[in-house]
Amino acid sequence: MTQSILIVDDDPAQRRILEEVVKRDGYRAVPVESGEAALDYLQGPSGSEISLMVLDLVMPGVGGLEVLERVTPQKPNLPVIVLTAHGGIETVVNVMRAGATDFVVKPVSPERLHVSIRNALKVNALTGEISRLQKKQQGKLTFDDLIASSQAMENVIRLGKRAAQSNIPILIEGESGVGKELIASAIQGESERAGKPFVTVNCGAIPENLVESILFGHEKGAFTGAADKHAGKFQEANGGTLFLDEIGELPLDMQVKLLRALQQGEVDPVGSKKPVKVDIRLISATNRDLLEMVKEGRFREDLYYRLNVFPIHVPPLRERKEDIAELVAHFVRRLAAEENKQVIGISDQALAMLRAYDWPGNVRQIENTVFRAIVLADGESLNVDDFPQIANIVGGYAEASAPQTPARQPDYASEAPMAAPVAAEQPAYRPQPAPQTHTLADFARSNFADGISVTDDAGNVRKLEDIEAEMIRLAIEKYRGHMTEVARRLGIGRSTLYRKVRDLGLEVRER
Numbered sequence: 001m002t003q004s005i006l007i008v009d010d011d012p013a014q015r016r017i018l019e020e021v022v023k024r025d026g027y028r029a030v031p032v033e034s035g036e037a038a039l040d041y042l043q044g045p046s047g048s049e050i051s052l053m054v055l056d057l058v059m060p061g062v063g064g065l066e067v068l069e070r071v072t073p074q075k076p077n078l079p080v081i082v083l084t085a086h087g088g089i090e091t092v093v094n095v096m097r098a099g100a101t102d103f104v105v106k107p108v109s110p111e112r113l114h115v116s117i118r119n120a121l122k123v124n125a126l127t128g129e130i131s132r133l134q135k136k137q138q139g140k141l142t143f144d145d146l147i148a149s150s151q152a153m154e155n156v157i158r159l160g161k162r163a164a165q166s167n168i169p170i171l172i173e174g175e176s177g178v179g180k181e182l183i184a185s186a187i188q189g190e191s192e193r194a195g196k197p198f199v200t201v202n203c204g205a206i207p208e209n210l211v212e213s214i215l216f217g218h219e220k221g222a223f224t225g226a227a228d229k230h231a232g233k234f235q236e237a238n239g240g241t242l243f244l245d246e247i248g249e250l251p252l253d254m255q256v257k258l259l260r261a262l263q264q265g266e267v268d269p270v271g272s273k274k275p276v277k278v279d280i281r282l283i284s285a286t287n288r289d290l291l292e293m294v295k296e297g298r299f300r301e302d303l304y305y306r307l308n309v310f311p312i313h314v315p316p317l318r319e320r321k322e323d324i325a326e327l328v329a330h331f332v333r334r335l336a337a338e339e340n341k342q343v344i345g346i347s348d349q350a351l352a353m354l355r356a357y358d359w360p361g362n363v364r365q366i367e368n369t370v371f372r373a374i375v376l377a378d379g380e381s382l383n384v385d386d387f388p389q390i391a392n393i394v395g396g397y398a399e400a401s402a403p404q405t406p407a408r409q410p411d412y413a414s415e416a417p418m419a420a421p422v423a424a425e426q427p428a429y430r431p432q433p434a435p436q437t438h439t440l441a442d443f444a445r446s447n448f449a450d451g452i453s454v455t456d457d458a459g460n461v462r463k464l465e466d467i468e469a470e471m472i473r474l475a476i477e478k479y480r481g482h483m484t485e486v487a488r489r490l491g492i493g494r495s496t497l498y499r500k501v502r503d504l505g506l507e508v509r510e511r
Contacts, residue, residue, distance in 0.1 A: 003051040003121065003329070003345065004028040008038040008067065009083070010059040014106075018054055018083075021110045025117065026344050026380055027051075035062030042071060042078075050078065052120055054113075057084035057095065065098055072099030077128055079120035083108060118342070125333035136182075139198040139240060141189040146182055147327050152320035156183065159312045164190040169262070171247075171307050172285040174314030177364030180285040181245060183314060188241040193281055196240030201233050204249035211254045213270050216261070222271025234267045234278045241281040247307065248288035248299060259303045282307075317359040317366065324355050327363060331370040332382065341374055346382040353384055356394045378495035379483075385494070469504050472497070476506065 005027045009015040015031050022029040030050065032038050038055070039062065041047060053071075057064035064082060071078065079101040084091065092103050101120045104112060135141045143157045163170050164187045172180045181200060188198050206214055213223075217232030233242060244250075250258065261267045262282060266275040284307045293299035317324065328346055336343040346354075359365050373386040384391055391397035472490070479485045483501075487494040 003333075004030055004049045005117065006038060006041065006050045006053040007031040008035065008053060008059075008064070009056040010034055011056070014056070018113070021113055022054070022117070024110070025114055027117070035059050035064065035067045038067055039070060042075065047075075052079045052081065052117060052124070054081050054083060054117075055100075057082050057091070058086070065095060068095065068098040068100060077124060077131070079124045081113075081116050081120060118344070121333065121344070122337040125337040129334045135189065136185050136198075139185070139188050139193070139195050141182070141185040143186045143190065145189075146179070146186055147323060147330055148179075148320075149326060150320035150322035152315045153323065156312060156314055159310075160187050161190060163187055163310050163312070167281050169307055169309045170283045171290075171309070171311045172283065172314060173290075173311060174285075174287065175316045175360075175362055176287045177362035178314045178316055179363050180314055181243065183312065184241070184243045184283045184285065187283060188281070191241075191281065193240050197237050198241050198243065199233050199237035200243045200245060202245045204246040208251055211251060212257065215254070216257070216267040217269035217272075217276075219269055219271035222269075226271070230269075232267060232269060234261060234280060235276060237280045238278050239280075241283060244282070244284045246286060246288075247284040248286045248290055248293055252298070252300065255300045255303045259300065259306060262306055317362045321355050324359075324366070325351060327366055328354060328370060331367050332374065335371050335374045339374055341377060342380050343374055343377050343382060344380050347384070350382055350384045350387060353387065353390060353394050353397050357390050378498050383494075468500070472500060472504065473506065476501075 005022050007015055007018045007022065007029055009018060009031075010033055012033070015033065019029040019031050030041065032041055038053070042050060042053075055064045055067060064084070068080060068082070071080070076099070080099065081102045081104060082095045082100045083104050083106055084095075085106045095103055101123070102116045104116055132141070132145055135145060143160060146157075148157060160183055170184075170187065172183055174180050185198060188194065188196075201215065203211075213226075213230065213232065215232050215234060217235055218226050218230050220226060220229045257268075261278075264275070265279070266277045268275050290299055290304055290308070294301045294304050328351065332343060332346060335341075354366070354369075361368075369387065369390065370382075373382050377386050384397055472486075475486045475490055476483075479489065483497060484494060487497040490497065492500075
């Protein structure tokens, strides 16, 4: 999902210039002509889509400083870049104190604005992730912090908020990777136990001989190796919430002791002579069918009914594909910032392909998939060929990302010609017939009429890199900056083309 930038300037010419700069960098521009219009937009239903605001300081009516002072308390995480023709120290200090992220003096160069926008969004992505992690660590994560705007998740959020108002035991059911722990954290954060301990136990990851000690604790000398007294997870969660993940993996003998602890509100540490009282809120989670396990005798029936008082089913990602775009946008922003990559978004075709995939690993899988694409990406936007594994599975996309054999042996044997994704103006996501590819040498031979020569004025052969640079410039101009078509015509991979363009210092504008 492309990030949206709000442009606020009363000068129509300046507004159009800023809009073009923002669009050229791959963002969606939302231009408004006054401070009043900016405030109305940010407070309206589309205000939550704005990732950054470029704000003129001097405007009639509501000026930029007033906009800042009114927006910052409501949207403290919205980065704001202030533009003004007056760059005095006092002005800079005032706008930075009011909450501006950066300050740029007019006339601003496209390069300066590009760097400012990129840095502001990168810092904001990391700040937002840190804030989310801190809230989770402090037990204050809420449902507003989750990416779950699809209709399928509405019932989950409604039940979660209702359950948070009491201490009723909750059983969260769902496939692996759907985010059951985040749902549990949000329930804790919206309950009266917010800010109290939130202790997570993965029952499937504990060695069977250590389950009792880890859950209930042990006294010093209770068994070989027990050199110190250990408070179990129940005691660590005292006053807060205990989250037992993969509860279906708990051994049968431990199920009996867990049932007693829940019924009595106390635990018996290994080696202790007296029980210890605990006050916990229990939330369990499983990706198994516990009722079927009860029928098979692998899970205690009495414990099942003790845990399954308030069940919440989290649907898999394939049943809430409306969330995919927002999840991808979130992971792109966060991971690109963490990896210091220049990726700012994802193409419509690639996003449609991700939506067409069923994601058996759910949110965890989509995060890892985007992570891999970010690490391997060379351009500023993720495309179909950045997700080769998904393209091979989803019908109609493998052709867009698979290498193709050129009609003749390329002059540059080290370059592996690759077909680029189907052009954006073509009907979405239909497999296209393999286009004819040409090598750089073929391109040169067919374009001498356009002024490219292999010899200099003295009749000597020119350097190969000079000829190549001239051909790339000609191709970019001929195909109006459409890099996919340029790469295909030159017979080189798109990532290779981007690298060569960067090395040559060429400026590409798609027209």
